[in-house]
Amino acid sequence: MPFTVEQFFGVFGAYHEAVWPAPLVLSGLALIGIVLIIRPSRWSHAAVAGILAALWAWLAIAYHFVFFARINPLAYAFAALSLGGASIFFWEGLVRHRLRFEWRGNARAWIGAALVGFALGVYPVWSWLVGHTYPHMPTFGLPCPTTLYTLGMLAFLVPPYPRWPLLVPVIWSAIGAQAAFFLGVGQDLSLIGAGLMGVYLMMRNGRPRHETAKPTW
Template sequence: MQLPFTNEQFFGVFRLYNSTVWPTQVFLVLLAVLAIVFIALRRPWSGAAVSAILALLWVWIGVAYHLAFFARINPVAYGFGALSIAGGLLFAWHGVICRRFEFAFDRSFRTGLGVALLAFALVVYPLWSTLAGHGYPELPTFGLPCPTTIFTIGVLALASGARLRAVLAVPILWSLVGGQAAFLLDVKPDLGLLVAGVVAVGLFIWPVRDRKASSTSP
């Protein structure tokens, strides 16, 4: 596949993004940690709070990365941006306004997958990227599409609700699109995105509607 940009241009976008939005990356990581805390607390408002964080992350991806930066080297980014914003709005509608989702840690295989993906997105992904020669400011920091998609799928592995398929659609699509960077742009940490995509497809096929039954879910 012939890309409309070079590797240098691709990582140059990361450099420009990171230098421009700093220190927002720290705030976004703190939001991710806060989402994990809310899941662990499992209060009546936790589902809406976690959904609000996911909604904010996906709107950020669409506006602050795709439209503001990636569109400079790839016109398809306008479509990616619209898709990401739509994904954020779906989280806001189903999770915040309608409060259809619950999140919890339990002793299930699904939770194990979710925790593994969360750890990969927040710890392994940046370390692997740095060791692979793409340290900061070329680092795909949290808040950019690939690590954030892995994190999102990890969170959704801890979720239950009647409309989970609706919010899984965009992360699944991005796992397919973004995962190609592992081969086309030699971004090896994005191999994790392909694994996350497989997990997301499984969640789409077998969503948990009742969290009480999640301990026996596949």
């Protein structure tokens, strides 16, 4: 790591002091996304994709580019990766309308709900319990909680769906999980399970089991 643990959590402090009350706004957007899945309408699918695109664009610019780059030169690559994810959500969800979200009550949906609940509820409580108090703690809108939320929401995708939207969150789950081992952020171990869920969704090819159509990238 090109930075110390103190510098890592110090970036969170600088970020929160500069952008408050953005974490509350971002959490509100996340809750709106959940409501749109539970009570869908004709435009709700595009709206959910738009929320995911906005979250990843915020992550790229407001966190990686502006703040994390101060202590880690790789932050510019992380910003580019996150902008790529935002672009995919925008293109596939708002331009091509290929992303449809629905609560189906199956095992995959319940796992998705667990990931969303963990990102918005359990993650901040866990952070507080282990001594990572505000403002020096990861809140929603920062990489790991956003990744958990995103993979949870993608578990609600209605087949067939393209694989591309899963790619960046799965990659980030592998990157972010390292914080559990090198920076003492134990709650980021959840990214391992979330990443495996994302890989499963990609391997299913986005189609029901009885279909044999070509893969949709």
